Amino acid sequence: MTLTYKLFKISLVSNIWLNLVEITWFAMYFVQENSIVRKIWGKTDTILFIFAGASAEFALNKAVDWLYFTGKLPADPIGRLFSTVEYARRIVFTTSEEANKAIDTMRLIHGAVEKKRAAVIPDWAYRDVLFMLIYYSIASYELLERKLTADEKQEVYDVFYRVGSRMGLKELPDSYAQWLPVRESHLEQDLKKSDYTTDLFLQYKKHLGSMRFKVLVEAQKLVLPQQVKQLLAFADFSLLTPLVPVYRVSRLMKMDWLFKNILLPAQYKKQLNELDISDR
Numbered sequence: 001m002t003l004t005y006k007l008f009k010i011s012l013v014s015n016i017w018l019n020l021v022e023i024t025w026f027a028m029y030f031v032q033e034n035s036i037v038r039k040i041w042g043k044t045d046t047i048l049f050i051f052a053g054a055s056a057e058f059a060l061n062k063a064v065d066w067l068y069f070t071g072k073l074p075a076d077p078i079g080r081l082f083s084t085v086e087y088a089r090r091i092v093f094t095t096s097e098e099a100n101k102a103i104d105t106m107r108l109i110h111g112a113v114e115k116k117r118a119a120v121i122p123d124w125a126y127r128d129v130l131f132m133l134i135y136y137s138i139a140s141y142e143l144l145e146r147k148l149t150a151d152e153k154q155e156v157y158d159v160f161y162r163v164g165s166r167m168g169l170k171e172l173p174d175s176y177a178q179w180l181p182v183r184e185s186h187l188e189q190d191l192k193k194s195d196y197t198t199d200l201f202l203q204y205k206k207h208l209g210s211m212r213f214k215v216l217v218e219a220q221k222l223v224l225p226q227q228v229k230q231l232l233a234f235a236d237f238s239l240l241t242p243l244v245p246v247y248r249v250s251r252l253m254k255m256d257w258l259f260k261n262i263l264l265p266a267q268y269k270k271q272l273n274e275l276d277i278s279d280r
Contacts, residue, residue: 030099030162031092036152037159040141041092044260044275045247049140051081052216053223054132059200060191060231063125068196069117074203078264082271088133091163093277103166123170128190130164130172131183139223143244150176187227197232208265215240215263 031037040046055077058064067073073080090102114120137156138148148156157176164172173179205213221229221238229236247259264272 028095030094030096031159035159036141036148036155037092037137038277039145040137040156041088042277043144044272045144045251046137046140047085047275048260048263049143049219049223050133050136051084052219053136053139054129055081055200055204055216056220056224056232057132057191057228058129059197060193060228061125061128062190062192063122063128064194064196064200066113066117066121066125067200070113074200076207077200077203078207078268082268085275089277092159100166103163107167124186124190126167126169127164127172128186130160130169131179131186134160134179135183135225136223143222144248187225191227191231193231212263212265 040050058067087102087106091099094102110121110126134157137160138153142148154176157179161172173182204216208216217234218238218240221234221236222240222244224232224234228234250259260272
């Protein structure tokens with residue numbers, strides 16, 4: 001056996017071993033470490049814009065009455081934001097096993113609510129929430145960072161597709177491109193302005209205060225799709241539009257914490273600071 005052949009075998013075995021390690025590492029995590037989804041959900045500002053948009057759209061959803069059955073969201077919308085982020089983080093930043101446990105727990109919680117109300121949350125309502133997370137993850141990142149590539153958008157969709165599949169949702173499109181017209185259809189069919197819409201926005205104002213509520217509405221305008229803005233009678237122009245470039249510069253100067261502290265009441269400062277993961 002020549003030295004060259006021995007070196008070839010060693011190299012071959014090493015490559016096989018490294019590939020196995022890489023495959024095992026890849027399988028460990030629900031969302032991979034270099035994924036664009038981790039970048040999106042690892043920054044405070046992006047998360048806040050995701051939930052700013054979702055809070056407006058969900059107030060219009062025809063299934064919003066389910067939130068009023070438990071009363072938890074109207075009673076503490078900011079607290080519900082952080083609890084929702086906690087579940088999202090357990091999915092995005094943990095192993096597949098832990099992520100699946102978090103998804104199963106969410107399904108069990110909803111199942112308990114359904115049992116208590118003696119009714120079933122419609123499948124389209126679950127899809128609407130999933131679709132919001134997809135849309136606002138992309139819209140918020142593109143607002144604050146850069147345009148995503150087609151592959152990155154597909155990656156975002158794939159992650160939430162797996163979340164929806166684990167929850168047992170039906171009729172999920174196979175790809176991001178196939179999802180786009182379905183999302184448009186949901187916007188047309190599943191939204192309407194109601195008394196719940198009005199009350200939820202009153203609750204947002206009550207818990208945020210008048211100034212922060214105004215900032216919330218202006219932030220929502222930056223990411224909401226046209227159908228949602230029309231139903232809420234929002235203008236297309238946002239007072240925050242000229243400030244977005246300024247905010248991007250403030251992040252480079254590590255001064256963005258000033259803006260973030262303005263957005264939420266002081267009692268949530270600790271939770272707000274804990275949202276940043278990507279820069280740790």
